[in-house]
Amino acid sequence: MKYWLMKSEPTDYSIDDLEQDGFIDWYGIRNYQARNFMRDQMSIDDLAFFYHSNCKEPGIVGVMKVCKLAYPDKLQFQSGHKYHDPKSDPNNPRWVNVDMAFVKKTRLLSLNEIRTYPELETLKILQRGNRLSITPLSEFEWDFINKKLAT
């Protein structure tokens, strides 16, 4: 069992959208490191925090879990689409997504609040210049955040 933090811009796809849909193909990842996490390291039932980024109140807003292992992201082959990648070979697709299932909403644990906890200094999203939209969390980080979310 692994733990993840996955960013999405709420104007693109929010925790409310996921609650409505039940699950979502985590589309549009076009970064090799993030892709490799999905392709090589994610397992069914891995848990992830849903993080709202690039918005007024960035932070953790919910929990979800992996419900389908990595498979080719169909948008990479859709000509004209924002996520179209003409260099991706259909016989050897470059980009994948996993399916994520809604688990629950949480209170907002804002980026500002996250920064106030010395225990979370090691969080990948707090490291200088880190822009990865998918990052792993240690079990300690996961548990610590869950406790904060419960209060």
Place this chain on the structure above:
DNA sequence: GCCAACGTTGGC
């Protein structure tokens, strides 16, 4: 909208 910090691209 700004811009720092990265990742990617492509000429050489």
Place this chain on the structure above:
DNA sequence: GCCAACGTTGGC
């Protein structure tokens, strides 16, 4: 394989 130019991310 170097590296300058360009594109993207994401907090502010």
